[in-house]
Amino acid sequence: MPAVDGVSMTVNRGERVAVLGESGSGKSATALALMGLLPGSADVSGSILLDGEELVGRGEAGMRSVRGERLALVFQDPLSALNPVYTVGRQISEMFSRRRGLPEREARRRAVELMERVRIPHAAARIDDYPHQFSGGMRQRVVIAMALALSPSLLIADEPTTALDVTVQAQILALLRQLSDEEDMALILISHDLGVVASVAQRVYVMYGGQIVEHGATQPVYDRNAHPYTAGLMASLPDQYSRRERLVAVPGSPPDPRALPAGCRFHPRCGWAESLCETTPPELLPVDDGHRRSRCHFSDRVLQAGSPR
Amino acid sequence: MQYVIRRLGHAVVVIFGAVSLMFVILRLVPGDPAIVYAGPSATPEQIDVVRGELGLDQPLYVQYVSFLGDLVRGDLGESLRLGGSAVSAVADRLPATGLLALSAMGLAVLLSFPLGIAAARRARTAVDYSISTFSLLGQSLPNFWLGLVAILVFSRALGLTPSSGWGTWQHLILPAIVLSLPLLGVLVRLVRAGLIEVMGEPYILTARSKGLTGRVILYRHAMKNMLIPVITVAGLQLGQLLSGTVIVEVVFAWPGVGRLLIDAISNRDFAVVQAVVMLAAFTFVMLNLIVDLLYGYLDPRVRLEAK
Structure with missing residues (x-):
């Protein structure tokens, strides 16, 4: 396993x-x-x-x-x-x-x-x-x-x-x-x-389900997330990053390594997930200016949105 | 130091309690020392005279007070059967018992560590299963049975060792081994379990992350921690060893304190029984004190609390 x-x-x-x-x-x-x-x-x-x-x-x-x-x-x-x-x-x-x-x-x-x-x-x-x-x-x-x-x-x-x-x-x-x-x-x-x-x-690797899902220099990753999981983590912060009354948690719980979901490992908890995500595991690919990488089919959209759904 | 003094105070109380209890029990069990002492042909009148001489016609509390008075002066009374003081009767037999008990203890300690460590390092392999089975047997088979079987096999059938008595080192082999087996069994199991537990502790992972060799990790980082539970339980087990001496001495006709005790009990030789009980209580309390001091030496967290 x-x-x-x-x-x-x-x-x-x-x-x-x-x-x-x-x-x-x-x-x-x-x-x-x-x-x-x-x-x-x-x-x-x-x-x-x-x-x-x-x-x-x-x-x-x-x-x-x-x-x-x-x-x-x-x-x-x-x-x-x-x-x-x-x-x-x-x-x-x-x-x-x-x-x-x-x-x-x-x-x-x-x-x-x-x-x-x-x-x-x-x-x-x-x-x-x-x-x-x-x-x-x-x-x-x-x-x-x-x-x-x-x-x-x-x-x-x-x-x-x-x-x-x-x-x-x-x-x-x-x-x-x-x-x-x-x-x-x-x-x-x-x-x-x-x-x-x-x-x-100075740099950060974000891990989920035993894989790296996002990587880049710390500040850019924090400012503009390229992966929905990172976005979810940021949204759960109670400080200046978000001024909401209630704390937002990433719904669900991390996957059991013995029973990993098919396709993207994050898709059961993801607000961006589409049918592609349920079948095809995304690769860790360069995004944005090329100094960053994200393991998401829709990383461009996530980057554009700038905030989690 | 203050701790030691306080513990010695406790020891006095424990010994006093043991001796008092023994005093009462001895006088409650059936059997009259005066009858034994006066001999089988004595008339009831002669027995009464003897009883008066021994002070056994006095009420129990009077006997107890005079017993305590003698005790404080260091006089444990005369042996009715052997003549001479009970203390010297015990002292005569003490070296034989000491030799036997220390040999058994040494044997158990010397063998248990290599066996327990081997079993722990090869946990759940044939090595572990054979060692664990052997120690379980050693722990659970009764001394007297083991003693008799050992005599049958090694003395009668194989003729390797003398079956009883003492005098040469060959005489010591069988009784020492038989006496050591229960303690050995317990210690092997404690060492094995202790080591397996300690090797799973985070500080062992730290030691490995420091690049230390397996030997340094085992003998430095794991051993001292493993000894803490081993010493704790081993201290309680030493009492078992003391009572084991009595049985083993009888089985092997070993001229020690244990056999003296059995003889004294059957002959209602009260003074000797009381002297042996005092010695046993004293030994037990001292062993426990040593174990506790050792415990404080091994575990700095305990040392601090005691201060």
Whole structure:
């Protein structure tokens, strides 16, 4: 059963890209596939190129050398992502001691440096604290520090702020932006949150039913949607994007990957759907000025309309 | 430290309770130590004299108060049957029991981890099924039956080991293995289940995403977390091991505290029974204290709450 299907993405060095979609749209599966961390029962086919190097089919040992070193992952819930029985210092410093073979003292010194870089106050004093002694935002900083340890060229952040307070969210996002600039590190941000995506990403891939349905630079995609699903997401925002009394939801629920609709996967929930959509799956094709792509038979009409039906 | 002192206070209460309960039960069960002590040919008058000498003609509460008084002075009374103090009777037998119990415990711990880890890593394969079946059998077959079968097979039929008694290390093999099997079975199942659960935790995925090797993930990130539930249940199981010693010692004629206890009970040798019960209660409470301290050492979240 395919959770993700024909997803093709490109991220340039130092660039920040977002994957936007509802839960169950295949965002996290894409992240785990990139890291080679899907369970052994999962079947990954296609191609993952990192600096021109093929990652698919490298095997566990081959992927292990890439993880942390060149690809790193930040998880949604920092409390469960940290080992409860070890101090944060040991969890950060093992990136240096285990992966790089540095002596313990040196690894520890570097761990303090990293904690300072992700702006954990009193890093030298807090290095021997356990994860449960930190607040949610500080925990996520620890997870980010671990991910940054070996200066990866690509950081994948899977809903990094979903488990955090709104005020802390903004700080973590600012930190991620800043680190990606400083390190010239590419960032793939996975989120269901339009605001989070807008504040971080230069480009956005909108996912639905395990496929990319729209792709382009963030601002144009937000301003003028080329896919009815994106339009529906925008319409559901309660803020300045729309000044209506009632919140508008995209009707229906995301498709079950075991029983995907024929034709366009979005057609049962789509206000634009015609009989063509029920039979023929649309391709992801360039639209507008050619820098954007949409997987919709009627993307031109959607673009023209500028607002959802 | 304060925690340890408080726990030692609890220990005193528990031991006191166990001994008091034993005192009452011993005097409620039928059987008069005076009859046993005076011998089969004694006249009723002679028995009465003995009863008076032993203070058994006093009301129960008077006996209890004087018992407690002796207890506080560290005097657990004389063994009627063996002569000499009950404490020294127990102390004489303690090394044999200690050797047996520690061997069994060591055996169970040393074997359970490799077996449990192997079963967890190859979950739902032939390896797992054979290990799980073996541990279920070890856990559920009664000690006395296992002991008798072991003697029949290994001593009588194969002639590999002595069937009873003690003195050489060969004498230790069968009783230690038989005593260890129930604990081994429980531990294997705990290690297996614990490891399977822990390996599904998000922090294991984090460890993998850090590019750590399978060995570091298993022995560093998973092991300590897995030990928390294992230690908790293992602590309760150690009581089982203590009672198992009694049975195994009788089956293998092992000259330990367990057999002393059985002899003392059949001879209504109250002082010795009470001394053994005190020792058992003390051991049990201490083992549980060690387990709890270990628990705090393993899990920093618990450590903090205790402060």
